[in-house]
Amino acid sequence: MEFKIDKETFSRALQKIQGIVEKRNTMPILSNVLIEAHADRIELTATDLEVGMKSSYETTVTREGRITVSAKKLHEIVKELPEEVISFATKENDWVEIRCGKAHFSIVGLSPEEFPYFPKVNEESLIRIEGALLADMIEKTAYAICFDETKYNLNGTFVKATVEDDRPILRMVATDGHRLSIAEKEFHGAVGPEMAKGVIFPKKGIFELKKICEEATTQELALGFMDNSAVIKKGNTVVVMRLVDGEFPDYTRVVPVANDKIVTVARDPFLHSLRRMSILSSEKFKGIRMELNGAQMVISSSNPELGEASEELEASYSGPPLSIRFNAKYLLDVLAVLSESEVALVLRDELSPAIVKPAAVDGFTAVIMPMRL
Structure with missing residues (x-):
């Protein structure tokens, strides 16, 4: 050669x-x-x-x-x-x-x-989908993928397509048991049997897919399935990834439906305050306390070995006073993938899962378990 x-x-x-x-x-x-x-x-x-x-x-x-x-x-x-x-x-x-x-x-x-055999791909069986759409959805969910190898059915992203009001909707879901992330968007394409049932893309494959999407956000990708594998083609590149063999948990049961307390806060001040307050929190758990009372949100942290810190933020909240603890990293991971100027926290009490989402648009929902006070 x-x-x-x-x-x-x-x-x-x-x-x-x-x-x-x-x-x-x-x-x-x-x-x-x-x-x-x-x-x-x-x-x-x-x-x-x-x-x-x-x-x-x-x-x-x-x-x-x-x-x-x-x-x-x-x-x-x-x-x-x-x-x-x-x-x-x-x-x-x-x-x-x-x-x-x-x-x-x-x-x-x-x-x-x-060298292992690389399968031949029938391009006619692939559907077209926007690279920018996939890249954005992966960005909004990949942070919640579980890296514990013993929970193999969580070691990836669940991808499912449905038809709602005659519109094809693509949904991506990831969870590690402590937090859950759901992104959904309308797309132009057919809903095949694999996508209608739902498949689990492996974490390594998802990150490689994101790289391919980011290389060409203006180009369409071709997506399909064969022999329990997903096939992605973009330009001169073909990626074949073996789907995770397992049942993804029923994530719809995890999303709270009884949360009735909504607090709205500006994303950037909230993000920077969480970063500051987490400096003194435990290295392992990054626990912070959030206290809500009227138009005031107070974020605080304490560490017997280092000291304590607190900061007031302006917020919109009309419910009763509430004190709740979170792992600051979980909140920061969500805020990092949002570009909207305001975020909403939908709460119930100090022990129930919280919803974090953009305040003004749909298409993204994060669920975070609080820490015990």
């Missing part, structure tokens, strides 16, 4: 797959990138057996072939090469020769025969 490619294109291509390749070294071949040279293009494939990515790039190929090499080391090499055309060629016994300017590298590869 032999081809020539400009340094910027090759470096970008290798950077793109770094989040996919296996880091734990359990199977050496999964730390490698499969490089295949065809008539007028090369294809780069990486997988960890859960998420796989294949991208193609037009280039000058003088000899077709395929090889696998360390994705990390090849990227480090290419990144440091001069801004010139790179010559890439395979030699005997799976060795690879890389030349650029006056630099020369010989690195060892592994046989491509050991």
Whole structure:
């Protein structure tokens, strides 16, 4: 195999797959990138057996072939090469020769025969969906994904599509058991059987999908399903991710319906106050107290080893006096993904789950468990 490619294109291509390749070294071949040279293009494939990515790039190929090499080391090499055309060629016994300017590298590869199979995708079965819409919904839910491997059915984002009033609605949900995030938006596309039932995208796949969406917020993506996997195609890149095999909990039962106390507060002052007050709170739990009384909200924190702090904020609240404790990080994570100027907290009492959402628009709901006083 032999081809020539400009340094910027090759470096970008290798950077793109770094989040996919296996880091734990359990199977050496999964730390490698499969490089295949065809008539007028090369294809780069990486997988960890859960998420796989294949991208193609037009280039000058003088000899077709395929090889696998360390994705990390090849990227480090290419990144440091001069801004010139790179010559890439395979030699005997799976060795690879890389030349650029006056630099020369010989690195060892592994046989491509050991590399896992990457499925062929039928593009006709995919539906079109806006990248910007997906990116925004992932941004608003991914912070609540559970990272506890024992709760495997929570290790991802639940994605479901419904038709309401003749409008297709896409919904994303994530929870770690302490907080829940729901984002929903109208989209233009068909609702297939998998999406109608609901599927769980793995956390790694969700973060890779977000990267792809952010690369092209003005472009549509193609989305579909095959063999218990999700397929995403955007431009020259195809991502296949194995769906989480499990039942996502009935999140609708978690969203409170009896909360009747609403407090509205400006997002930015609220966010900065929470950051200040959490400085003195416990390193582990970041507990803060929120006291509501009329048009006044007082946020405070105390730590026997460090001291105490409090701050008054203007708020709109007409209910009875209420004192409630939260993990400040949970509130900050919600506020970080909201762009609206005002947020609403919908409360019941000091022990019941609280709802946090934009004050003036629909489409996003966060539920947070309070801390015991």
